[in-house]
Amino acid sequence: MSRAWRTSTEAFERDASLVAKWAAQHMQEAATAPIWSACSPGDLLKSLPEACPSDPVDVETVLAELKSHIVPGLVRWDAPGWFAWFPSNAHPHALLGDLLASCLGQQGMLWLSSPACTEVEMRALSWLRQALGLPDRFDFDGVGGGVIQDTASSAVLSCLVAARDRATQGRARRDGVDSAAEPLTVYASGEAHSSVLKAVHIAGIGARQFRPVPVGPGQGMSAEAFKEQLEADMASGARPIFCCATVGSTGCGAIDEVEEIAEVCAAHDIWLHVDAAWAGTAAVSDAFRPSIIAGADRADSWCFNPHKWMGANFDCSCLWLADRRPLIDAMSVTPEYLRNDPTESGSVIDYRDWHVQLGRRFRALKIWLLLRCTGVKALGAMVEHHVELSKLLERRIASIANIELAAPRSLALVCLRHVDGDEATQRVLDAINQDGALAATHCRIDGAKAIRIAIGTLAVEQEHVDALARVIELSA
């Protein structure tokens, strides 16, 4: 029966082809459209009707509106000259997997509510684990396992709460955090992602109990510095519970001494979480695997974001655990309306107990299509290509007067600065971002401003790195 709120499957098919055509055209413009939006704050808001529209229009009309009213406010994260923050790649194969996930409309909170969403995710995580060379203790055979979360921020929060509850034998969960009597300390490199501190806030542990460990010359956390901090804390009565080791820091791609840190953690029963959000993808290449996965065989949890470098469009963060039980203990609450036979039997994985959210999307499908249709080999070649390009940039920079590396190149991330200091560095950064076809952002290294060049879009080629080097040279 025809109803105003329905569209036919024929209409869906027709509209989907319109949208795909529009999107294909849009994607093709990535190389020529200006990267940064020219909009000022409020411009878009002003251009969009204030009143909620009442009468429906067709998809063609909306696509035209999108072009005129919304596209001017976009930032071209997909441009080949995008070197800002980190890549947030949306590979066409992943896009299609994600479209399928939307169309299938699965709600994977329980095994029963979608066996496919659950078991395909389990298998996809095992495939990715193999592709990265991670240890098989992260598989489901024993007490380990993996889960797809939305972001590395959610993943570190989940693990921190699990660690908190494990260390307090459930007291924190039952009675609440007792920070005055039992301060629980949390460790990460001073260069670790802001999500670690955010998780400390949210979990009720308190910012005062967060220990950003001073980094060494390579900007990574050394086991020695970690241990020193740890011993001082224990001497003053603190209870260390969690350490986040970073493999590829956001600022300059620094890699902590994970293997040695793991030893210290093991000696003091501290949960070791590894955050390889960006750099993790590099482990698909044999060339880079060893430095990425070092220490993973002793980590309690290990996380990377396929939605960054790998191209499994946002959101998609993979988290593996050596022992899934503390996470499930921390995250599970079972109301009557979710009780069911497979769950009670204990023979299934119910992923709602693996993160903050109850409901969950069939995210494994975008991993599936990316691995099946693009393939691990091609992804490895992509990583190697990006690292080659950053080596090229490194060489180009060496020949530019007044510009120097601000930190050692890490994989495909190059940080540079002007020898005259922050103002001069900012001038170079402004020149890059004013170009239209190039984008970069900044960080601070040892107190000084640095320009971050993160190479990693699907489309980048030598010509774009050359263009970047030219702008740097001209503005230096």
Add this chain to the structure above:
Amino acid sequence: MSRAWRTSTEAFERDASLVAKWAAQHMQEAATAPIWSACSPGDLLKSLPEACPSDPVDVETVLAELKSHIVPGLVRWDAPGWFAWFPSNAHPHALLGDLLASCLGQQGMLWLSSPACTEVEMRALSWLRQALGLPDRFDFDGVGGGVIQDTASSAVLSCLVAARDRATQGRARRDGVDSAAEPLTVYASGEAHSSVLKAVHIAGIGARQFRPVPVGPGQGMSAEAFKEQLEADMASGARPIFCCATVGSTGCGAIDEVEEIAEVCAAHDIWLHVDAAWAGTAAVSDAFRPSIIAGADRADSWCFNPHKWMGANFDCSCLWLADRRPLIDAMSVTPEYLRNDPTESGSVIDYRDWHVQLGRRFRALKIWLLLRCTGVKALGAMVEHHVELSKLLERRIASIANIELAAPRSLALVCLRHVDGDEATQRVLDAINQDGALAATHCRIDGAKAIRIAIGTLAVEQEHVDALARVIELSA
């Protein structure tokens, strides 16, 4: 240049049309495919290759694999006879909006990183606020505002942390929760969603400080019962900080006395959060609006999930705040690499400070297409149609011997049971779920098992409710 990891936009367009065709065919089968998967735990895992595939195949091949290996493990949440849990509708217009979001690849953590993702979301939330008749204090003009989160679980966690930090003047954030010296109590109806208790666990407040308030005969929380509990707690030295009022409980759709609860909260400076995850959509209809939005003008935060009844495919949860500042205070951490001029100027909204995650997807686009192409009027008609169908079911049940309502019908949710008790009720539930074309789940009301019939898929018509009533009658 051709590279193994790239696909052309032509290939994307062609593959997208294959996927859309496949999906359209799949969606068409919703009315005839068996709803529950026939798979046993592990069946799918066994059927999928253990080793990560190395050589790429084309999209046609994967679609064929999907059909043979993954479809058998699906649950048809889109079937017209789906009455289980709550609807998780994926409207074709929303699907296309979501596809566009994937293709545009925006990362909306900062205004600067995507003005469009930020300002279109602000406008879409204002449109939805108007459509639901929520007060304009939730708009951005003053100190209010709205945000799209993934789920109502994340939304309640964010608000609880904001309330915790507001009530302790930031001590909980800075020093950690001090549950022994200052127990912070949290309130919700005994019928509230499990996510409230989960948030209490995660935020370090402690399950012992969670007060599930006993519900009255209509299964809603009365202001009187809430106040009684509150006063007892205050007398024993607890510090009440947060109350979650439920508009449409998961079990039987009960609605708490929000207006009166709001008064109690105001008198004691308690954060009032309203969880209308499922029922909120009903406010698009003039007929149901008043009961849904009652008390919203005094709530600190108000949340509903367009990904349930409304059809904005998962995930999509809208959260409005009367005062956005405590949320931003609670969620913000600004590392150097995220500093930028628009943020420092204070003239923009940076949505990364509105939730746990840093990265964020352009979710407003699915709201946009749904509101523009389907329209509010049609969505209101849909809600009214579903409520009419549940009234019909109510009448049909009244004529079936041995079956009675287990709670008053709420909107489009009907709970029923067998007069002979749990075993007989379970027999009826089993009969429904064995039918193949029908699905329902259970809850407990006043200790007794009840069958939940949640009417709300895009396709449901009278014939499906008739079929359900027949099965109930035959098995009663």
